[in-house]
Amino acid sequence: MALRPPRIVALGGGGFSDSLDDSRLDDYVLALTGHDRPRICFVPTASGDSDTYVVRFFDAFARRAEATWLPLFKRRDTDLRRLILDQDAVYVGGGNTANLLATWRAHGLDAVLSEAWQAGIVLAGISAGAICWFSHGVTDSFGARLAPLDNGLGLLDGSFCPHYDGEALRRPRYRELVAHGLPGGWACDDGAALLFEGSELREAVTVRPDAAAYEVRLAGGAVEEVRLETRHLRPT
Secondary structure, eight states, rough: OOOOOOOEEEEOOGGTTOOOOOOOOHHHHHHHHOOOOOOEEEEGGGGGHHHHHHHHHHHHTTTEEOOOOSSSTTSSSSSSHHHHHHSSSSEEEEEOOHHHHHHHHTTHHHHHHHHHTTTOOEEEEEEEHHTTTEEEEEOOTSSSSSSEEOOOOOOEEEEEETTTTTSSHHHHHHHHOOOHHOOEEEETTTTTTEEEEEEEEEEEESSSSSEEEEEEEETTTTTEEOOOOOEEOHHH
């Protein structure tokens, strides 16, 4: 079997985290694995391993995938590398990005996820679970005022901003940060997601006709937004 390319799906908002009634973004992640019943592991570190979040994950995935999860705050006697590399997809939940990164590095999960990415295991996540794959991002990890985050995993260059239309401060703050030196990158509305193969953007998808995704960059001293062409995922 040919090796699959490294792939990351960065969700701006949506999926089971927001609603159990619309599974299209989650279906999209599962379909990328190429398996009818893929193995998928939920990593809820950013929420402090929230029990409620874990239950929502299993409610969303257990009937259509071989679902498991990885706790780190009450870590089981688990070989992290074996667990992760045995998956077809890894799905990272939202929450506090800074805490997520610090915890992953303490447990060595950052290196394991990099290996999984190189092995063609689909990496996906929402909000903090999307920011983490990039070098930089904009985060509420340090309080209500959104701040730059400069120590992401760096599997993808540049920065990422989720909830671009879902939180009033996201768009103006991201633009402000890019104007003052944060590397440019990508932004997604709630209901939109980006698929990267290797370091290249492959496509943008949405589940809302009005949802959008953007490339945001500094050009000629001014911040420029380029709205991306998107593919609408229609209900099945």
